[in-house]
Amino acid sequence: MRIRFGFSLGFAIFAGLGLSAFGLLASAWYLKVIGVILGLAVLLPGLLVVSWLFQAKYQPLIEPENAGSGMQMETWTVADDGQHNAFTDLLFWHEQYWLVYVSSPSHFASNKSRLVLSRSSDAHHWQEVRKFDGAGQDIRDPKFGIVHDQLFLYALLNQSFDPEPYKTIVTHSQNGLDWTPFEDVMPDGWLLGRPATVNGSTWFAPAHRTDEGSAVLLRSTDGLNWVIHSAIFKGKVERADETALLFSKGADMLAVTRLEEGSSIFGSDHAVTLISTASPPYTTWIETARSSATRLDGPILFSAHDQIYAVGRRQPCPGARSGIRDRFRKMIDKKKQGSVFSQKRTALFQVGKNGSGLTFLSDLPSSGDTSYAGVVVQDEKAFISYYTNDPDKDYPWILGMLLPTRIQISMFNFTRLLPEEK
Numbered sequence: 001m002r003i004r005f006g007f008s009l010g011f012a013i014f015a016g017l018g019l020s021a022f023g024l025l026a027s028a029w030y031l032k033v034i035g036v037i038l039g040l041a042v043l044l045p046g047l048l049v050v051s052w053l054f055q056a057k058y059q060p061l062i063e064p065e066n067a068g069s070g071m072q073m074e075t076w077t078v079a080d081d082g083q084h085n086a087f088t089d090l091l092f093w094h095e096q097y098w099l100v101y102v103s104s105p106s107h108f109a110s111n112k113s114r115l116v117l118s119r120s121s122d123a124h125h126w127q128e129v130r131k132f133d134g135a136g137q138d139i140r141d142p143k144f145g146i147v148h149d150q151l152f153l154y155a156l157l158n159q160s161f162d163p164e165p166y167k168t169i170v171t172h173s174q175n176g177l178d179w180t181p182f183e184d185v186m187p188d189g190w191l192l193g194r195p196a197t198v199n200g201s202t203w204f205a206p207a208h209r210t211d212e213g214s215a216v217l218l219r220s221t222d223g224l225n226w227v228i229h230s231a232i233f234k235g236k237v238e239r240a241d242e243t244a245l246l247f248s249k250g251a252d253m254l255a256v257t258r259l260e261e262g263s264s265i266f267g268s269d270h271a272v273t274l275i276s277t278a279s280p281p282y283t284t285w286i287e288t289a290r291s292s293a294t295r296l297d298g299p300i301l302f303s304a305h306d307q308i309y310a311v312g313r314r315q316p317c318p319g320a321r322s323g324i325r326d327r328f329r330k331m332i333d334k335k336k337q338g339s340v341f342s343q344k345r346t347a348l349f350q351v352g353k354n355g356s357g358l359t360f361l362s363d364l365p366s367s368g369d370t371s372y373a374g375v376v377v378q379d380e381k382a383f384i385s386y387y388t389n390d391p392d393k394d395y396p397w398i399l400g401m402l403l404p405t406r407i408q409i410s411m412f413n414f415t416r417l418l419p420e421e422k
Helices: 002-025 029-058 324-333
Strands: 073-079 084-093 096-104 114-120 127-133 138-147 150-158 167-173 203-209 214-220 227-233 238-247 253-261 272-278 286-291 300-304 307-314 345-351 358-363 371-378 381-388 406-413
Touching: 073 096, 084 138, 084 406, 096 138, 096 371, 096 381, 114 138, 114 150, 138 203, 203 238, 203 253, 214 238, 214 253, 227 238, 227 253, 227 272, 238 300, 253 307, 300 371, 307 358, 307 371, 307 381, 345 381
Parallel strands: 084 371
Antiparallel strands: 073 406, 084 096, 084 381, 096 114, 114 127, 138 150, 150 167, 203 214, 214 227, 238 253, 253 272, 272 286, 300 307, 307 345, 345 358, 371 381, 381 406
């Protein structure tokens, strides 16, 4: 992958130089104009990428930021094979840790993408179980579920280069080794998130539609057949994307939703994390907060010691660093969430009581294209799987999408987190 990227970058630079030279040497004025314009159009983006690569190498990533929590973590790499490994989920089932992620040439659509399923007894040493493909389509965003003690694996199919998945598919297994063929998940067009249950007989899952910008709660008794139970958010000007949910005390439900406005590559001033709650029977959702702490891309929720935590993508505040690239970044994104030219992190947040907001706790070692975590809580420890570019090179998000990424797991002890919220 690095060789292909380097060849493409070198070709762009030399093509830009060649076209510019042709324009300068041409005798006709219109050929001069065309040559110079085309040459610069190809050359300047190539030189910008070179400057990003140069600064990422010689201006290494600072230590992960934290909000004074004093938390310490241990981090190790699970997969780093030169592919763009991304979109993880993590589960503990039948006395084993189960990990799934996507292996692909880049962040963007590819019919070469595969889901890689692995298992481990200690979360450190992993054995690959099998791979799943999309039958000629791009496959991404896998999510685990446990339904009637069977392991379910949901995934999304995509046909757009800039990913806009259009369908959820599912397979399931009684032992994690033998799997049923993929089948479509209904209702059609809804993109399913992680399912959860409070009673072991009815499962609920968040879902969103890319064409509507809406998020709903789905209901099922078997993990295969789903129906719309209630509306979490109805998109109009704003657009709901990925949603995660968690049952809290008293069987109430809390949801966090990636909320966007527009699709500009420079991000949006109004992109936030929507926090909502619902009480049984979960037919009515109450918006409790819109947190500007981050637009929580690829969110996941978990709880420990009566506190709720969230993990997702964070965009550090512009201006924390110096240099040409950072001044350029300040000009184009200011405080806009979701800019492809900004730095990114995978980060841990605390969710306020009754869904009152998000409090930043700490970054995980990460940079570039990153996030989409899975979480397992075992013996007072949280194991968090996620993907990232090389954390020692602080690439902007757009460049990180084209470069190799690795799968990492960070582990921390809850006793080192902030004291219980009062």
